[in-house]
Amino acid sequence: xxxxxxxxxxxxxxxxxxxxxxxxxxxxxxxxxxxxxxxxxxxxxxxxxxxxxxxxxxxxxxxxxxxxxxxxxxxxxxxxxxxxxxxxxxxxxxxxxxxxxxxxxxxxxxxxxxxxxxxxxxxxxxxxxxxxxxxxxxxxxxxxxxxxxxxxxxxxxxxxxxxxxxxxxxxxxxxxxxxxxxxxxxxxxxxxxxxxxxxxxxxxxxxxxxxxxxxxxxxxxxxxxxxxxxxxxxxxxxxxxxxxxxxxxxxxxxxxxxxxxxxxxxxxxxxxxxxxxxxxxxxxxxxxxxxxxxxxxxxxx
Amino acid sequence: xxxxxxxxxxxxxxxxxxxxxxxxxxxxxxxxxxxxxxxxxxxxxxxxxxxxxxxxxxxxxxxxxxxxxxxxxxxxxxxxxxxxxxxxxxxxxxxxxxxxxxxxxxxxxxxxxxxxxxxxxxxxxxxxxxxxxxxxxxxxxxxxxxxxxxxxxxxxxxxxxxxxxxxxxxxxxxxxxxxxxxxxxxxxxxxxxxxxxxxxxxxxxxxxxxxxxxxxxxxxxxxxxxxxxxxxxxxxxxxxxxxxxxxxxxxxxxxxxxxxxxxxxxxxxxxxxxxxxxxxxxxxxxxxxxxxxxxxxxxxxxxxxxxxxxxxxxxxxxxxxxxxxxx
Amino acid sequence: xxxxxxxxxxxxxxxxxxxxxxxxxxxxxxxxxxxxxxxxxxxxxxxxxxxxxxxxxxxxxxxxxxxxxxxxxxxxxxxxxxxxxxxxxxxxxxxxxxxxxxxxxxxxxxxxxxxxxxxxxxxxxxxxxxxxxxxxxxxxxxxxxxxxxxxxxxxxxxxxxxxxxxxxxxxxxxxxxxxxxxxxxxxxxxxxxxxxxxxxxxxxxxxxxxxxxxxxxxxxxxxxxxxxxxxxxxxxxxxxxxxxxxxxxxxxxxxxxxxxxxxxxxxxxxxxxxxxxxxxxxxxxxxxxxxxxxxxxxxxxxxxxxxxxxxxx
Numbered sequence: 001x002x003x004x005x006x007x008x009x010x011x012x013x014x015x016x017x018x019x020x021x022x023x024x025x026x027x028x029x030x031x032x033x034x035x036x037x038x039x040x041x042x043x044x045x046x047x048x049x050x051x052x053x054x055x056x057x058x059x060x061x062x063x064x065x066x067x068x069x070x071x072x073x074x075x076x077x078x079x080x081x082x083x084x085x086x087x088x089x090x091x092x093x094x095x096x097x098x099x100x101x102x103x104x105x106x107x108x109x110x111x112x113x114x115x116x117x118x119x120x121x122x123x124x125x126x127x128x129x130x131x132x133x134x135x136x137x138x139x140x141x142x143x144x145x146x147x148x149x150x151x152x153x154x155x156x157x158x159x160x161x162x163x164x165x166x167x168x169x170x171x172x173x174x175x176x177x178x179x180x181x182x183x184x185x186x187x188x189x190x191x192x193x194x195x196x197x198x199x200x201x202x203x204x205x206x207x208x209x210x211x212x213x214x215x216x217x218x219x220x221x222x223x224x225x226x227x228x229x230x231x232x233x234x235x236x237x238x239x240x241x242x243x244x245x246x247x248x249x250x251x252x253x254x255x256x257x258x259x260x261x262x263x264x265x266x267x268x269x270x271x272x273x274x275x276x277x278x279x280x281x282x283x284x285x286x287x288x289x290x291x292x293x294x295x296x297x298x299x300x301x
Numbered sequence: 302x303x304x305x306x307x308x309x310x311x312x313x314x315x316x317x318x319x320x321x322x323x324x325x326x327x328x329x330x331x332x333x334x335x336x337x338x339x340x341x342x343x344x345x346x347x348x349x350x351x352x353x354x355x356x357x358x359x360x361x362x363x364x365x366x367x368x369x370x371x372x373x374x375x376x377x378x379x380x381x382x383x384x385x386x387x388x389x390x391x392x393x394x395x396x397x398x399x400x401x402x403x404x405x406x407x408x409x410x411x412x413x414x415x416x417x418x419x420x421x422x423x424x425x426x427x428x429x430x431x432x433x434x435x436x437x438x439x440x441x442x443x444x445x446x447x448x449x450x451x452x453x454x455x456x457x458x459x460x461x462x463x464x465x466x467x468x469x470x471x472x473x474x475x476x477x478x479x480x481x482x483x484x485x486x487x488x489x490x491x492x493x494x495x496x497x498x499x500x501x502x503x504x505x506x507x508x509x510x511x512x513x514x515x516x517x518x519x520x521x522x523x524x525x526x527x528x529x530x531x532x533x534x535x536x537x538x539x540x541x542x543x544x545x546x547x548x549x550x551x552x553x554x555x556x557x558x559x560x561x562x563x564x565x566x567x568x569x570x571x572x573x574x575x576x577x578x579x580x581x582x583x584x585x586x587x588x589x590x591x592x593x594x595x596x597x598x599x600x601x602x603x604x605x606x607x608x609x610x611x612x613x614x615x616x617x618x619x620x621x622x623x624x625x626x627x628x
Numbered sequence: 629x630x631x632x633x634x635x636x637x638x639x640x641x642x643x644x645x646x647x648x649x650x651x652x653x654x655x656x657x658x659x660x661x662x663x664x665x666x667x668x669x670x671x672x673x674x675x676x677x678x679x680x681x682x683x684x685x686x687x688x689x690x691x692x693x694x695x696x697x698x699x700x701x702x703x704x705x706x707x708x709x710x711x712x713x714x715x716x717x718x719x720x721x722x723x724x725x726x727x728x729x730x731x732x733x734x735x736x737x738x739x740x741x742x743x744x745x746x747x748x749x750x751x752x753x754x755x756x757x758x759x760x761x762x763x764x765x766x767x768x769x770x771x772x773x774x775x776x777x778x779x780x781x782x783x784x785x786x787x788x789x790x791x792x793x794x795x796x797x798x799x800x801x802x803x804x805x806x807x808x809x810x811x812x813x814x815x816x817x818x819x820x821x822x823x824x825x826x827x828x829x830x831x832x833x834x835x836x837x838x839x840x841x842x843x844x845x846x847x848x849x850x851x852x853x854x855x856x857x858x859x860x861x862x863x864x865x866x867x868x869x870x871x872x873x874x875x876x877x878x879x880x881x882x883x884x885x886x887x888x889x890x891x892x893x894x895x896x897x898x899x900x901x902x903x904x905x906x907x908x909x910x911x912x913x914x915x916x917x918x919x920x921x922x923x924x925x926x927x928x929x930x931x932x933x934x935x936x937x938x939x940x941x
Contacts (some may be wrong), residue, residue: 009619010606018366019313021320027778068835123933139646146880151914155658231771239901262785272774280769357845389847401839406861416847456660
């Protein structure tokens with residue numbers, strides 16, 4: 001091509017770059033790099049789940065075996081985390097205790113989310129049911145959640161199942177409220193209205209249009225419920241109203257250690273660290289999911 | 302001497318998928334007591350230019366180069382606190398969105414007084430008096446009562462007048478009006494433009510008027526800069542530009558102005574075909590080449606420099622004819 | 629304005645009634661026969677029957693609910709099955725430590741949380757922000773009693789700065805009173821601080837992107853004025869809302885905190901009642917706490933217009 005000068009053209013000088021672009025990393029590593037806390041949380045959760053599942057094969061002994069001669073020992077080669085007041089091996093109890101915490105957290109999250117979602121969608125979709133359902137939800141939410149769970153377990157025989165139910169009841173209204181809000185805003189949208197007016201059945205409209213749009217906020221909410229359920233379970237067990245004493249749970253181990261707290265703090269401290277780390281891991285995963293699934297919600301919550 | 306001289310301004314943003322070269326090599330000047338219009342489609346960099354002058358862009362994702370000299374001082378080199386002394390005091394700005402640009406929880410009076418308090422040491426009574434005068438100046442009836450009211454109690458046109466009052470409270474040398482009438486309905490638009498023209502005539506404030514509407518330009522501007530893809534493509538006096546546009550983009554823009562023709566209510570609206578180029582990629586040739594009816598191969602290769610093609614008329618196009626200039 | 633406030637107040641009545649109904653049902657369906665407990669182990673069947681009639685236990689559900697509600701409205705919450713003391717008396721005896729703990733916690737938590745939210749929002753995305761928010765997640769994740777024990781081990785057992793347990797009434801001096809509540813209030817307030825600062829930060833970040841903040845910057849306002857005069861005023865409504873909602877957290881937390889630090893308050897009363905299955909006490913306390921919580925949130929709703937002139941009652 002002919003140089004521009006020969007054509008008599010005035011050519012603009014090219015401008016410098018004043019900023020450098022660094023393209024984001026792709027793939028799994030890129031994802032992990034962008035969500036460091038969530039990745040740490042996920043890894044921790046996987047490890048803790050592994051511990052819970054494989055507790056019998058991780059060098060544990062019977063967590064209920066009492067040995068009166070070995071009471072309240074500090075950690076040693078024999079008993080890595082020491083022993084409690086009854087001489088039970090704390091390492092074994094803590095590992096088995098992971099099962100209760102994780103199971104309760106998971107079960108409450110699933111149960112509360114499923115029931116709450118069903119209630120919330122009904123309230124949002126069926127006009128006449130909205131007001132009575134939501135007043136009931138308001139009433140349940142007016143009772144501070146730990147207090148409600150406490151009152152409910154006090155009514156029943158202590159068992160893991162009852163603890164799960166009691167905690168779930170207190171969480172249901174929060175899910176219901178969230179879902180109702182989402183459904184109410186969605187039903188105003190053109191495509192849902194169109195589906196309704198063209199005579200699609202309610203069930204079909206809910207399934208096709210509303211359910212897919214609610215999945216992201218529900219998953220995020222479920223993670224937070226899981227974290228809070230683990231705290232409430234431990235709290236209930238700690239004050240003696242939760243998981244039966246015969247089942248080792250982190251809350252129970254801590255409750256057992258209360259009396260010796262000032263002299264043998266490790267009995268309380270070790271399960272406390274496990275519990276806090278687990279809840280932290282779930283919360284970090286929850287925050288990561290929230291940022292990833294719903295950028296709008298990331299700003300508001 | 303020019304009041305404001307922008308030279309080779311580059312304002313770039315970091316985004317997740319590349320660097321957005323929103324303003325790239327813009328030069329212009331604003332003279333004392335003139336109204337300079339910056340015209341272009343949305344995304345051409347005109348608002349970014351105005352935000353760059355006041356340095357209101359988010360610093361963590363923005364970088365600027367070049368110079369913006371105001372009274373001979375380069376604004377880009379001032380410290381943040383020196384810059385604060387200029388904002389609202391020597392250079393003021395009014396925005397496109399009168400409905401959301403006022404703080405909903407503060408009274409109108411408080412919001413006008415704030416500007417005065419930031420830049421002047423005067424008593425509360427003086428500030429109140431000044432605030433009342435400003436509201437009267439921008440044509441708000443019953444100013445004493447309005448001072449006590451909150452933005453939601455005012456209409457959109459009223460709120461834009463309040464914005465103007467705030468902007469003028471410290472007698473700025475330069476007022477930047479970014480699409481001041483776009484959000485308003487037609488009759489209110491005319492009133493606000495008239496108000497701006499009045500103020501200009503009275504106070505000799507220079508105005509940079511940013512708009513996409515050549516009708517607005519015709520009404521109050523003295524000179525016009527046409528921007529496209531972050532660059533200036535043409536600059537001329539209003540009459541010259543509206544009657545004898547030389548850049549194919551300006552020609553297209555003028556075609557896009559709805560005109561009420563001689564045939565009664567027949568409206569002509571010519572769209573410029575094609576899309577604005579992606580500013581995240583470097584453009585080798587002329588930025589307008591992909592949409593230009595006159596473009597040839599060499600336009601894709603060589604970016605045209607700004608050249609004087611007629612007296613006081615600068616164009617960046619290889620094919621704009623020269624005229625009226627001594628060889 | 630007044631009309632709306634009245635309507636808002638009236639609208640809480642059905643919800644309160646519903647709460648009362650739920651709480652009553654809890655006791656009604658509680659296992660065990662209260663008549664047996666009251667009559668004692670050596671009672672004859674006739675005596676038990678008489679106690680049952682005296683307590684009105686032979687009446688239908690609705691009649692019993694009605695008379696219970698009537699009593700509640702007159703400030704009678706039943707009688708403890710363990711100590712035979714009226715529940716209302718038990719609550720009155722124990723209200724001071726609980727009120728003190730909550731008030732102190734509320735004050736320090738709000739004082740700490742609002743500046744944290746402001747700094748975090750202003751420095752959004754920086755290491756400072758990440759640090760504060762990291763602390764927030766941590767505050768959510770460590771159960772109150774765990775924190776309580778850690779604090780008490782370090783500051784009471786080891787350093788001996790504060791008493792390990794117990795409560796000193798305010799009548800014996802503000803200094804000792806504060807000293808006895810410092811650790812409990814800190815333990816109880818941490819998650820509350822996390823909650824308020826997190827919600828406050830989110831609200832402020834959204835506000836800082838608003839057009840009127842840009843206007844303020846264009847006026848030449850400095851960060852101080854932008855944050856305090858413009859952003860914080862607009863964030864007041866979400867912040868007071870979450871302060872109100874968080875009171876629920878404080879109430880639940882008080883039960884645990886008072887147990888750990890042996891504060892003779894209503895929370896401790898609750899924990900003890902649960903262990904002994906003292907249903908009338910559980911019922912009375914749950915009702916009291918729920919109503920308090922509702923009234924706090926009602927009050928929060930009613931003060932909105934102070935912060936936002938657009939909200940008119």
